[in-house]
Amino acid sequence: MIDWSSLSQQDRQQVLSRPAMQNARRLQETVGQILTEVNTKGDEAVLAFTRQFDCPDLKQLALNNADLNRLADSVTEPVQNAIDTAFKNIYDFHQAQQPQSITLTTTRGVVCEQHFSALDTVGLYIPGGSAPLPSTVLMLGVPAMAAGCRRRVLCTPPAKSGMIAPEIAYAARKCGISEIYLCGGAQAIAAMAFGTDTLPRADKIFGPGNSFVTEAKQQVSQRPDGAAIDMPAGPSEVLVLADDSADPEFIASDLLSQAEHGSDSQAILVCTSEQVIEQTVAAVERQLAVLSRNDIASQAMQNARYILTDTLQQAIEVSNLYAPEHLIVQITHPRSCLPLLTNAGSIFLGPWSPESAGDYASGTNHVLPTYGYARNYSSLGLLDFMRRYTVQELSEEGMRNLGPAIVTLANAEGLDAHANAVSLRLAKLEQENRG
Amino acid sequence: MIDWSSLSQQDRQQVLSRPAMQNARRLQETVGQILTEVNTKGDEAVLAFTRQFDCPDLKQLALNNADLNRLADSVTEPVQNAIDTAFKNIYDFHQAQQPQSITLTTTRGVVCEQHFSALDTVGLYIPGGSAPLPSTVLMLGVPAMAAGCRRRVLCTPPAKSGMIAPEIAYAARKCGISEIYLCGGAQAIAAMAFGTDTLPRADKIFGPGNSFVTEAKQQVSQRPDGAAIDMPAGPSEVLVLADDSADPEFIASDLLSQAEHGSDSQAILVCTSEQVIEQTVAAVERQLAVLSRNDIASQAMQNARYILTDTLQQAIEVSNLYAPEHLIVQITHPRSCLPLLTNAGSIFLGPWSPESAGDYASGTNHVLPTYGYARNYSSLGLLDFMRRYTVQELSEEGMRNLGPAIVTLANAEGLDAHANAVSLRLAKLEQENRG
Known part of the structure; x- marks a missing residue:
């Protein structure tokens, strides 16, 4: 437990510092080489990398429609229904973000206008790895659909079998995505950024990924022949703001939700009650023991911080300084402090609003600025799939x-x-x- | 004159290709070193660079309030009035862009919200060089003011005298900017990105500049300890879309407005009338001869393109392919083709809407996506000075x-x-x- 009031300015910065991202020189070079390969050799290079890393016998990059439907139809009814529920909420909330054109006469005879139009072609990246992520398909596919992007391309690495998870297929079909390409990593980002014979060139690329994907997105966003990207990325994180009214079991479960994402995830509790902190620490131990991703979550929790503050005001200051991706507020009157919370990607108010709700199904987007970027970047929304332009007529x-x-x-x-x-x-x- | 119909696919790409930006390795290194200097030595480094490049006797970075007022008051009344007029139109148009919060119940008992808040600290960069740019002060300062950014910091290189142009002082005061720092180039960008004892750390940095400034903005935008930036930049450009109803003198004046910005500016006419093209070429010669920036404009016009198309539809396709920063439409019914123009930063409709109107005073912003970025980036607006975040409560x-x-x-x-x-x-x- 860290007593905030007793810390020096320097110690405070240290406590809130994020883990340094690894020295990237080697990664930069490797990714740069992959980009060059794909830029010069196109499909051939993408197929070669995919055979090397994912599926040795892959025949073609495009997932055909029959396979897409077969996979989607194989999803169990409860999961289909859950995806449908999430889809509906996410769709409604992103539709509510539709912007209005503006027309204003600034001087007699001078009309200025601002219009919005959907980006033409967007690339959506869905990571592979240990678990399928249909929720991320929805978080990217739904706003792309609601914005009206003409071509919506999804890349995801295939399993050894050459197929993708049925849940991903179902969610993609739900979002009206008909172009799915079986590739992942830096080669998928390169293929979308530059275009190949098979893949169209995307105007903008969205979605999370491992360090290769993140580095590839950064690199293509720096090239005029590349593509725009959604936002810079770092490890995921949560900050729970709590007072003595908070339920330690709830807090522990929210910290662990974050921790199981990855061993580099950050989980921070800032609390005005020593007792709640102590009980949370105990609850974390109990809950952690039975998690299937115990190893990952344990590693992440080694970097967890439990910070005690004198006042709620001070706790809010700590949160603003940290600028968390997810901010969970479990205090007596959570809404009262909303105007004071200046830096956060998404805010969860009260005991019944766990991070899981926003991660999956409430309607808000789970693609959020991490690593302190909440101070100057936005949570993903409909506007990220559109561009603004002006018109004038005198x-x-x-x-x-x-x-x-x-x-x-x-x-x-x-x-x-x-x-x-x-x-x-x-x-x-x-x-x-x-x- | 280039006959579009007669060109191969490859030739078409060639005609619309932008001049390659120079091999940047050397520039990258130089700028990287300046960034490191400023990051480690702060004010001392910024002062040293400014004394080296701009003003040998500079005593301090901050322009004091007495000097600001003295300079601003020295602006002639006609120029004061013109700045006031432009300010009013720009302010009104950006105020009209104020976004609305969204609150939506997606499922009974599940409330999702999207809110907007102003970025806390913004850095506005105003280039020095041959002419003062009060218009750019307005284009950055007005939306920052309308958004409600708490700290609005302006950096501009001082003259040898240690002062800045009176027009810049007047426009800055008009925008309520009280923090002006006398530094330019990569060192100014670094100072705003990292903060120094004198300058606050900016959340986001805006504004145009030379290749050092552009490179510095790119580099700080890639660093977690840096800052966000407005958009990537390239040379400025205009595309005029015309039919046989267009006035060749008007077209020529619009092409030359672009050309006088810099020798790397691009000016393109796409026209359905051979006669109008011929008359425009002649008008350009006449008008060019008497320009004070004749040397710059002449160089730029050597890379101008006059493209003849068979139909208006084809001309529109050329414009969409090129994705111009400025698009001037001088045809019989300009508004009729608006829905077909999918890629442009700002569109100027009809004979009485020259680029100059938007550059200075109509109300639209003149900071626009160049170099083909109009396909995936937005024209600068109020939203670029804010961040979006979501809230949920179950x-x-x-x-x-x-x-x-x-x-x-x-x-x-x-x-x-x-x-x-x-x-x-x-x-x-x-x-x-x-x-």
């Missing part, structure tokens, strides 16, 4: 009204041609007037 | 309604602790029911 009257100010400003900046573009229009209007 | 009823689906999904993904966080809450509710 009438003759608009040109007459605003033209002189434009000429003055262009001259002040020494830009003759800018001034001239207006002056000769004003001269023409003058002429017309006289004519 | 009541006991919400937990009862949604809990079982969450447990099913967590189990399908093999995440016990996620399931447990819900199961033990459901068990507690069960207990309460019985109790």
